[in-house]
Amino acid sequence: MPVHSLAHSPLSPTAVRELLAMPAMPAVPEEEFDEYSEKVLGWEYTCLVSDAVVTGHHHVLWYEGEPLGDPECTLILTFGEAYPVDPPDPDEYGHDSLVELVGEWAALPGWVLLQQPDEAECEAVLDRAADVVAAELGPPLRTLRSNDWLGMGPYLRCRIWRMGEHGVVLAPREDGGPYGYLTHLVLTVHPWPAGEELPVGDEDCLRWVRDRIIL
Incomplete structure (x- = not known):
């Protein structure tokens, strides 16, 4: 699927370590x-994602539960926003509004905007993020190609790590915002009981990912 635009901000080792440490x-x-998150963590509330904050590293963090000290919390850190285009009639799904919305992501400090990136350019954004995560957690347990269960596209690689009793997933994920058409690039942390294994088949594994990062 062609991509009209991709806004993104590279994940730094510090940003990744901070996310992984939160539970x-x-x-x-x-x-x-509220006072602690603003003054100590440097978080600010944002309307880019409902009930989310912009972190001190200028990524967008959404969480279900208490983000600090709660091992049952799910954390979803967005560092990229893609606008996939499915021709032929973009006006049917609010093209101008979606272009404007991706521009708002690109306006965050440290973010850049790629116009009409090809799949390799989009994949490279996740590849660089994967290198940063792997420096903390080692190689992923599983790497597989995403599909429309996770979002409208592009169908980029999904990587899964285990961190104690938490799963760490790097993947594209549906935005769920206006028109349900945009795609986040996310790093997520979610509970994963020690005795629970990944499904063997790729489809079952993608379903496992979907059930944990699309809430």
């Missing part, structure tokens, strides 16, 4: 969390 960080009381 084990000391919890912050709810009544103190």
